[in-house]
Amino acid sequence: MTxxxxxxxxxxxxxxxxxxxxxxxxxxxxxxxVRASGLPFGWAAAVLVVGLVxxxxxxxxxxxxxxxxxxxxxxxxxxxxxxxxxxxxMNEARQQASATLLRDGRVLVVGENAVNNLATNLxxxxxxxxxxxxxxxxxxxxxxxxxxxxxxxxLLKSGRVLVIGCDASxxxxxxxxxxxxxxxxxxxxxxxxxxxxxxxxxxxLNDGRVLVARGADLEPSLLYDPSTNAFATTGSxxxxxxxxxxxxxxxxxxxxxxxxSVQGGPLVGVAxxxxxxxKTGKFSxxxxxxxxxxxxxxxxxxxxxxxxxxxxTAADITGKFLAxxxxxxxKTGTFSxxxxxxxxxxxxxxxxxxxxxxxxxxxSDLRxxxxxSDSPGDSLAGGSLAxxxxxxxTTGRFSxxxxxxxxxxxxxxxxxxxxxxxxxxxSDSxxELYQP
Numbered sequence: 337m338t339x340x341x342x343x344x345x346x347x348x349x350x351x352x353x354x355x356x357x358x359x360x361x362x363x364x365x366x367x368x369x370v371r372a373s374g375l376p377f378g379w380a381a382a383v384l385v386v387g388l389v390x391x392x393x394x395x396x397x398x399x400x401x402x403x404x405x406x407x408x409x410x411x412x413x414x415x416x417x418x419x420x421x422x423x424x425x426m427n428e429a430r431q432q433a434s435a436t437l438l439r440d441g442r443v444l445v446v447g448e449n450a451v452n453n454l455a456t457n458l459x460x461x462x463x464x465x466x467x468x469x470x471x472x473x474x475x476x477x478x479x480x481x482x483x484x485x486x487x488x489x490x491l492l493k494s495g496r497v498l499v500i501g502c503d504a505s506x507x508x509x510x511x512x513x514x515x516x517x518x519x520x521x522x523x524x525x526x527x528x529x530x531x532x533x534x535x536x537x538x539x540x541l542n543d544g545r546v547l548v549a550r551g552a553d554l555e556p557s558l559l560y561d562p563s564t565n566a567f568a569t570t571g572s573x574x575x576x577x578x579x580x581x582x583x584x585x586x587x588x589x590x591x592x593x594x595x596x597s598v599q600g601g602p603l604v605g606v607a608x609x610x611x612x613x614x615k616t617g618k619f620s621x622x623x624x625x626x627x628x629x630x631x632x633x634x635x636x637x638x639x640x641x642x643x644x645x646x647x648x649t650a651a652d653i654t655g656k657f658l659a660x661x662x663x664x665x666x667k668t669g670t671f672s673x674x675x676x677x678x679x680x681x682x683x684x685x686x687x688x689x690x691x692x693x694x695x696x697x698x699x700s701d702l703r704x705x706x707x708x709s710d711s712p713g714d715s716l717a718g719g720s721l722a723x724x725x726x727x728x729x730t731t732g733r734f735s736x737x738x739x740x741x742x743x744x745x746x747x748x749x750x751x752x753x754x755x756x757x758x759x760x761x762x763s764d765s766x767x768e769l770y771q772p
Contacts, residue, residue: 417771417772418726418737418738418770418771418772419738419770419771420724420738420739420740420741420759420768420769420770420771421741421768421769421771422741422766422767422768422769423467423472423758423767423768423769424467424471424472424473424474424767425474425765425766425767426445426465426467426474426760426761426765426766426767427463427465427474427475427476427765428447428448428449428463428465428765429449429761429763429764429765430445430447430448430449430748430760430761430765431447431485431746431761431762431763432447432485432486432487432746433445433446433447433448433486433487433748433760433761434446434447434486434487434488434489434499434501434748435489435748435749435750435758435760436489436490436491436497436750437491437750437751437752437753438466438491438495438497438518439491439495439518440518441468441469441470441752441753442466442467442468442469442518443466443467443469443750443752443758444464444465444466444477444489444497444516444518445464445465445466445467445474445748445760445761446462446463446464446480446482446487446489446499446501446514446516447462447463447464447485447487447761448461448462448463448483448484448485448487449461449463461483462479462480462481462482462483462487462501463476463479463480464476464477464478464479464480464516464523465477467758467760467767469752469753469754469756469758474767477521478516478521478522478523479523480499480501480514480516480523481512481514481523481525482499482500482501482512482513482514483501484501485501486501487499487500487501488500488501488536488537488538489516489538490538490539490540490546491540492515492540492544492546492562493540493544493562494562495518495519496515496516496517496518496562497515497516497518498513498514498515498538498546498560498562499513499514499515499516499523500513500514500529500536500538500548512525512526512527512528512529513525513526513527513529513560513567514526515565526565526566527567528567529548529558529567530558530567530569531550531555531556535550535551535552535578535579536548536549536550536557536558537549537580537581537582537592538582539582539583539584539590540584541584541588541590541614542584542588542614543614544562544563545559545560545561545562545614546559546560546562547559547570547582547590547612547614548560548567549573549580549582549590549592549612550573551573551575551576551577551578551580551592551595551598552576552578552598553576553598554572554573554575554576555572556569556570556571556572557569557570557571557572557573557612557619558570559617570612570617571612571616571617571618571619572619573592573610573619574608574610574619574620574621575597575606575608575610575621576597576598576599577592577594577595577596577597577598577606577608577630578595578596578598578630578651579594579595579596579630579631579651580592580593580594580595580630581593581594581595581632581633581634581644582612582634583634583635583636583642584636585611585636585640585642585666586636586640586666587666588614588615589611589612589613589614589666590611590612590614591609591610591611591622591634591642591664591666592609592610592611592612592619593609593625593632593634593642593644593664594606594607594608594609594625594628594629594630594632594644594647595630596630596650596651602650602652603650603651603652604628604649604650604651605627605628605629605630605647605648605649605650605651605655606628606630607624607625607626607627607628607629608621608624608625609621609622609623609624609625609664609671610622611669622664622669623664623668623669623670623671624671625644625662625664625671626660626662626671626672626673627658627660627662628649629644629646629647629648629649629658630647630648630651631646631647631648631651631682631683632644632645632646632647632658632682633645633646633647633684633685633686633696634686635686635687635688635694636688637663637688637692637694637729638688638692638729639729640666640667641663641664641665641666641729642663642664642666643661643662643663643674643686643694643727643729644661644662644663644664644671645661645677645684645686645694645696645727646658646659646660646661646677646680646681646682646684646696646699647682648682656680657680657681657682657699657700657701657702658680658682659676659677659678659679659680659681660673660676660677661673661674661675661676661677661727661734662674674727674732675727675731675732675733675734676734677696677725677727677734678723678725678734678735678736679701679721679723679725680701681696681698681699681700681701681721682699682700682701683699683700683745683746684696684697684698684699684700684721684745685697685698685699685747685748685749685759686749687749687750687751687757688751689726689751689755689757689772690751690755690772691772692729692730693726693727693728693729693772694726694727694729695724695725695726695737695749695757695770695772696724696725696726696727696734697724697740697747697749697757697759697770698720698721698722698723698724698740698743698744698745698747698759698762699720699721699745700719700720700721700745701719701721702719719743720743720744720745720762720763721743721744721745722739722740722741722742722743722744723736723739723740724736724737724738724739724740724770725737738770740759740768740770741766741768742762742763742764742766742768743763744759744761744762744763744764745762745763746761746762746763747759747760747761747762747763748760748761752769755772756769756770756771756772757769757770757772
């Protein structure tokens with residue numbers, strides 16, 4: 337499908353749905369003229385028409401969630417189970433923002449009002465706020481320097497937060513980053529980031545440094561060192577990819593999986609995976625996934641394996657979202673099939689719960705439907721999802737759980753200290769809590 341045809345489809349959507357005016361990426365030039373999206377590139381334009389967006393993530397993704405791998409539920413948690421309930425709303429509607437659990441139990445959310453900005457072509461205005469589980473309210477904090485879509489962040493061992501995003505020009509080649517200090521509520525700009533930070537993931541390593549994995553042009557990846565407050569180059573990935581996932585393994589290595597190819601030809605999903613070894617500073621191939629995919633989620637399980645779920649087969653409107661899932665075993669370096677999700681979805685969130693299960697929530701099932709004799713021409717079906725499901729590693733199966741109060745994609749999902757999950761944004765400023 338040509339960009340012109342897609343634009344025609346977008347213009348003919350119902351008038352009560354949001355529009356998203358954007359150029360298409362020019363990866364042949366090594367840079368994209370628009371803000372990056374956690375959605376497949378073509379899907380991003382279509383999904384935002386119906387108020388959606390998409391991670392990649394910081395260990396990455398687990399696009400978009402940060403927090404303890406196993407928190408003990410407290411008496412403050414509600415008595416009901418497997419339910420979603422509304423909580424205080426954010427001060428801004430946010431898509432593809434970052435959410436980071438702080439040491440004091442609050443959650444830092446950083447992003448811009450992407451919902452309204454994309455609909456009205458307003459200049460991006462970054463802002464940040466804190467969610468307090470004790471009061472259920474969001475309050476504004478600091479003034480971040482980074483902006484754009486997406487924003488990614490990671491909690492440093494010092495308790496501060498490293499935040500990386502697109503620059504104010506929206507080129508997704510930001511040469512700045514921020515460090516947020518919860519004790520002062522202030523952001524400090526750092527940089528420069530040589531070559532920018534487009535299409536990257538961020539992962540906190542065991543030694544306290546942060547891997548910024550870049551793969552669009554096979555350029556060297558970066559290491560942020562909190563002790564020097566500076567970035568240095570490290571090895572390059574073995575395969576050019578964007579919208580991949582990056583997951584810190586139990587042995588300290590980082591698994592890079594999937595994504596979309598960017599070197600010649602269509603932007604299709606890739607099955608290849610590789611490992612980054614902090615000891616050598618190099619990437620090396622590992623076993624390939626069973627299914628080529630991008631915009632999937634990757635979650636480190638309690639037993640050290642990694643759950644890969646969902647995603648899309650291609651980074652344009654012809655791509656299909658997937659229900660399939662698979663497991664990576666670091667001991668063997670291989671992927672094996674596991675149960676499929678109940679609903680095919682991409683750009684969802686995946687959160688490891690206190691009991692070892694994984695909460696899959698929201699995302700999109702938007703798809704292209706070919707026209708028939710009665711209604712010639714193509715149309716878009718589906719959209720953002722409110723449904724959620726649980727993956728149980730002991731059975732290898734997914735089962736339904738309560739649905740969110742709001743359908744959303746591109747939201748954040750953060751495991752709180754009391755075992756609940758905070759889900760925020762995606763299509764508006766609303767937020768809700770999941771009680772396992």
